[in-house]
Amino acid sequence: MAVLEVRRLGLVPYPDALALQRSLVEERRADRVPDLLLLLQHPPVITLGVRGDGGRSNVVAEASQLSALGIDISETGRGGDVTYHGPGQIVGYPILDLRPDRCDVHRYVRDLEQVMISVCADYGVTASRVQGLTGAWVGEDKIGAIGVRVSRWITSHGFAFNVNTDLRHFDLIVPCGIANRGVTSLQHAAGRDLRLDEVEDAFIRRFCECFERTLRSA
Numbered sequence: 001m002a003v004l005e006v007r008r009l010g011l012v013p014y015p016d017a018l019a020l021q022r023s024l025v026e027e028r029r030a031d032r033v034p035d036l037l038l039l040l041q042h043p044p045v046i047t048l049g050v051r052g053d054g055g056r057s058n059v060v061a062e063a064s065q066l067s068a069l070g071i072d073i074s075e076t077g078r079g080g081d082v083t084y085h086g087p088g089q090i091v092g093y094p095i096l097d098l099r100p101d102r103c104d105v106h107r108y109v110r111d112l113e114q115v116m117i118s119v120c121a122d123y124g125v126t127a128s129r130v131q132g133l134t135g136a137w138v139g140e141d142k143i144g145a146i147g148v149r150v151s152r153w154i155t156s157h158g159f160a161f162n163v164n165t166d167l168r169h170f171d172l173i174v175p176c177g178i179a180n181r182g183v184t185s186l187q188h189a190a191g192r193d194l195r196l197d198e199v200e201d202a203f204i205r206r207f208c209e210c211f212e213r214t215l216r217s218a
Helices: 014-029 065-067 105-122 166-174 186-191 196-211
Strands: 002-011 033-039 043-046 071-076 083-085 089-095 136-138 141-151 153-160 212-217
Touching: 002 196, 014 033, 014 071, 014 089, 014 153, 033 196, 043 089, 065 136, 083 166, 089 196, 105 141, 105 153, 105 186, 105 196, 196 212
Parallel strands: 002 033, 002 212, 043 071
Antiparallel strands: 033 089, 043 083, 089 153, 136 141, 141 153
C-alpha cells in the first residue's frame, strides 16, 4: 500500500499555498517526496477557475465591498468556477501520483467527493452527490467544493470543506456559478460546535481509507 504524508499547515495565504503546490508537484514528479495531503486554511479570499472568465461574472460584490472586508481575488489554475475560502474551512490539496492504477480524472473527483461524504457521516450528517454537479451536498446546499488540476497524472488543488466557516461571505459570489442552490457548513448541519482539528483527523482517516494509503508522519 502506498504511503501518504500529511502536512497540517494552519493558516496560509493563498498565493503562498499556490507556490508551495507548484514546487511540490515537481518534487513528487521527481519522486523526491511521497504522495502528500496538505491540510490548511486560507485568509478570506475569492478564487477563480480557468473555465471561461474563471467566474468573474459570478462575483456579485463590488470591489469596494471586498476591499472593506479585506477579501482578495486570486486566479488559481484549477478547474471549476468561483469559490470562497476563509477561516473555518478545511482546504485539502492532495499532491498524488495517480499512476499506475488510478489514471482517471473522473474517478479522482468522485473519490474526493466520497471522502467528504464519509466525513459528514462521521458527524451524523447525510451528504450526497448531485448528478451533473461536483462536490458534496447536504440537501440543496453545498458543504464541500472541488476544483482540481491534474498534470501528467500528478494532482494539485483539491477540495474546500466548510466546517465552521462564516457562510455570509458566500453571499459575495454565486458559489461555483450555481445560482439556485445554497451553501452550508458541517457545524450548521450537525447543530453543534465543532473543532477544526478533530474534523481534520476525520479527513485524514477517510482519505487514507478511500485512496488506499498508509499514513506517514511528516
